[in-house]
Amino acid sequence: MTLSQFEIQDINQTVLLWLDEVRKRTLIAMQQHLDISIKHDARDLVTNVDRDNEQFLNAKIRSYDSEASIVSEEGFGDHQKNMQGNVWFVDPIDGTMNFVKEQADFAVMIALYIDNEPVLGWILDVVNNVVYHGGPQVGVFANQLRLEQPNNDALSDGIVLLSGARLLYGMFGYDKIAKAALGYRVIGAAGPSFLRVISGRAVGYSSKMMPWDFAAGQVLAKTLGLSISDIDGRPLDMLSSNIVLVATNRAHRDILMLHQS
Template identity: 30%
Template sequence: MTAPHPFSFDIGSLLSVARHAGQEILRVYHTTFEVRLKADLTPLTKADESSNAIILAGLSDLTPDIPVLSEETQHAPYEERMEWETMWLVDPLDGTKEFVKKNGEFAVCIGLIENGRPVLGVIYVPIYDALYYGGAQLGAFVSTGGGPLVPIEAARHRPQGPLVALKSRSHPDERLIDFMKPYSPIQWVTAGSAYKFCLLASADAHVYPRLNKTYEWDTAAGHALLEGAGAIMTDLEGKPFLYNKPNLENGPFIAKAPIFPDVFP
């Protein structure tokens, strides 16, 4: 059962769409699959395409009047998108590099944007059968193995030991060491895809700084999940991190548990 929410569609049905897409990804994962390269030289597999098709069909049924921007479909020009007050941002297989490496750190990401802000995020991690969702007006929840939804929240107390900071597995950035040096001691945890947002939302980590490139579909669902869990995500100046920009590439960001009232900035 899902919590009360302000949306016109059934969140349970949305969660089922995400899980269906993730289970299809997992099916392909356990086969011998072809890896192709897109124009930007990033990998593409049958799992990306199949998940995308499932999600697009599901969203069309649930919310036929809400436009969808997915990593794996042609993007509408900004002249059209700027009229979208509400939109879905989808990454049907976030972490394709991790999928290809077969390390399990990949996810399905579906985020709902209203007036540039993320209001709902769903992340499904197929290898763990872990389904997360949340938003600022919803709280944050996880269901594992198809079980009941359990509330989660970001860390509310400083650890006695080092702060746990997250960094990308496939996109390492040595600048992070200097960036976090004022807050030592730091225990770095490396993880792939939007799974990092799930770790932060579940209080398994305390901060996720990102200086190198991401795109809006990489962060929308995780950003909403974090807000539901009581965490914060801003640009490096503490300003709101917005979506449906003319350029869909994100700038640097910092995602942090609420134990950092005096940090960044």
């Protein structure tokens, strides 16, 4: 189903209002005591803010789009089996460790796919009060500023962002990729890393991600003409974890070659 320009704009403006409210709630919560729990290990945290934001956003989505399905991180979504119809992805706090320890480099992310096609994505940089949003029918914006496609730089011409744990153990050729790049960084969160790539501050980013980690970033990256796939060059599975690679077209080719060598 193809939405009209009016429908796209209505959805976009509605979600921007939700995100403005979520930002206010998150900033207030940051000044208060955080209820922090461990999910799988000491590096995998969840807070009351993650849960509260997800419940708030999921309720908004269900009220606005009652027939939709929701894939979200903290257990308040649906057990989705396919990508038919309207499927929303919600990451209520992306980069929870950064949120807890640094209060920087974290994001709130939402995406809408219809019949497995990317429609709209939103990445809220909470601290800097910037929402990166858009999709293939409208382009990509940082608040009201329209973004252009980043320069098609090679891996050797720019900074690459990588998963720290997998870089440390030389997995997926990350050690070779880091050495081939002009420089490398570890941010520790998907949303802020995607933003560096789509804004041209990095030539690529790769990490293991769940669907809510990459859904919004994929919408924005594809709209800007960037390449995104798994680390073997295949399309991403929208309902399972992937080793995601997003990069300029030249850096994407460079990284795939290094991974496969």
